[in-house]
Amino acid sequence: MKRVRIRGLVKLANHVRQEISQPITSDRLAQLRENTSRSIETVYRVLNDVGAHLDALPAPSRKAYEFLAGIDFNSVETNETSSSLDFVPNSVSFPGLKSYLNNLLDQIAQGPEDSKLQQVYGSIQKSTGNIESQIRIKNIKPEQLKSQARLIRGWLAYFAQRENFDEYLAAIRRAKAIFHEAIPEARKRLGSVLVHFRPMQGIYRVRWYKNATLIQLPTPMICFGRDTYRLLAEQIFQKIRNKQQVLDAMLGESYQQILSELDLLSGVVEQTMGVHYDLAASFDRVNATYFNGSLSRPRLVWSHTFTLRKFGHYNQTRDTVMVSMSLDKKNVPEYVTDFIMYHELLHKTLGITWKNHRQAAHTPQFLKKERCFHQYRDAKAVLKKLATEQQ
Numbered sequence: 001m002k003r004v005r006i007r008g009l010v011k012l013a014n015h016v017r018q019e020i021s022q023p024i025t026s027d028r029l030a031q032l033r034e035n036t037s038r039s040i041e042t043v044y045r046v047l048n049d050v051g052a053h054l055d056a057l058p059a060p061s062r063k064a065y066e067f068l069a070g071i072d073f074n075s076v077e078t079n080e081t082s083s084s085l086d087f088v089p090n091s092v093s094f095p096g097l098k099s100y101l102n103n104l105l106d107q108i109a110q111g112p113e114d115s116k117l118q119q120v121y122g123s124i125q126k127s128t129g130n131i132e133s134q135i136r137i138k139n140i141k142p143e144q145l146k147s148q149a150r151l152i153r154g155w156l157a158y159f160a161q162r163e164n165f166d167e168y169l170a171a172i173r174r175a176k177a178i179f180h181e182a183i184p185e186a187r188k189r190l191g192s193v194l195v196h197f198r199p200m201q202g203i204y205r206v207r208w209y210k211n212a213t214l215i216q217l218p219t220p221m222i223c224f225g226r227d228t229y230r231l232l233a234e235q236i237f238q239k240i241r242n243k244q245q246v247l248d249a250m251l252g253e254s255y256q257q258i259l260s261e262l263d264l265l266s267g268v269v270e271q272t273m274g275v276h277y278d279l280a281a282s283f284d285r286v287n288a289t290y291f292n293g294s295l296s297r298p299r300l301v302w303s304h305t306f307t308l309r310k311f312g313h314y315n316q317t318r319d320t321v322m323v324s325m326s327l328d329k330k331n332v333p334e335y336v337t338d339f340i341m342y343h344e345l346l347h348k349t350l351g352i353t354w355k356n357h358r359q360a361a362h363t364p365q366f367l368k369k370e371r372c373f374h375q376y377r378d379a380k381a382v383l384k385k386l387a388t389e390q391q
Contacts, residue, residue, distance in 0.1 A: 013064035023079030142267025151199035154266030171222035182233035274328035339379035
């Protein structure tokens with residue numbers, strides 16, 4: 001079967017879903033209705049032009065289309081008291097912030113004198129102060145910041161703390177020495193090795209320039225020691241297949257702790273309200289029924305995409321329960337969302353054990369307790385059907 005890919009469909013569905021999960025103005029609702037209608041027409045036209053059916057879309061895109069096509073805009077709650085100063089989700093950025101960050105990273109990577117580094121540190125402190133002041137004055141919520149602005153906000157706030165800035169400098173020295181050893185001789189003759197620790201996806205990025213080699217790494221990698229940088233160097237320059245070892249280091253306590261603090265400083269976006277279900281209400285039901293109301297509430301968020309098989313996740317470091325927005329549909333029974341909530345809260349209460357140097361989350365004890373859910377068989381059956389439908 002011919003596959004048809006339409007970019008941006010899942011992102012649009014998630015954006016619309018976030019906005020209509022809370023009261024919005026009539027004007028904004030009309031805009032969303034128009035944008036959604038236009039997107040649905042585009043999908044229909046593209047499929048028609050190539051002679052394909054909806055099944056030709058990848059599963060996430062197909063689910064996003066079905067969600068958009070099924071929205072009842074007439075039932076969305078409106079609130080005409082919203083002021084013109086309100087910002088819609090994912091709309092606020094700070095002009096020049098990315099360029100400013102790149103300039104900071106370049107300055108630090110070049111290993112300047114202590115007096116210059118002190119100026120850089122002072123600039124970070126001043127910038128994070130200015131950003132927090134604007135956010136406070138304009139009452140900007142974390143979810144209203146664009147993703148990039150939110151991540152850079154967290155980066156600046158983290159390294160405005162002197163001990164963290166010093167850790168960054170030490171990491172630059174460790175990493176640069178290892179990468180310089182591993183880089184091919186032909187590249188060494190062309191110039192220096194520069195290292196950036198920055199907000200980014202993936203494990204690494206490399207940029208080759210005439211007089212330098214730039215290696216970009218995720219910020220929490222500042223905690224890595226020489227051995228882990230050597231693994232990275234082997235992967236980057238010698239194409240040695242040691243990705244799993246690097247991923248294990250990224251799952252380590254030090255890495256996850258930095259990641260968690262960056263997340264907190266960026267502004268945690270807790271999103272409990274869905275279009276059909278409220279995760280806070282689900283937590284309250286599950287907590288009262290199965291844990292005697294004894295659990296403190298973790299952060300509760302819906303996923304940012306229509307996941308195909310993984311319907312929930314608990315992050316121990318961040319104390320966050322994620323539930324797939326694939327379950328936030330009127331044809332999915334409420335008890336299914338509650339079962340996923342129960343499953344993830346079991347992870348919170350039982351923790352992670354280790355067996356033969358491997359994490360063991362679904363232990364016999366866990367599986368026994370999981371079956372205590374009142375509608376266990378029914379919930380598992382619905383989830384199995386959903387996973388089959390989404391393939």
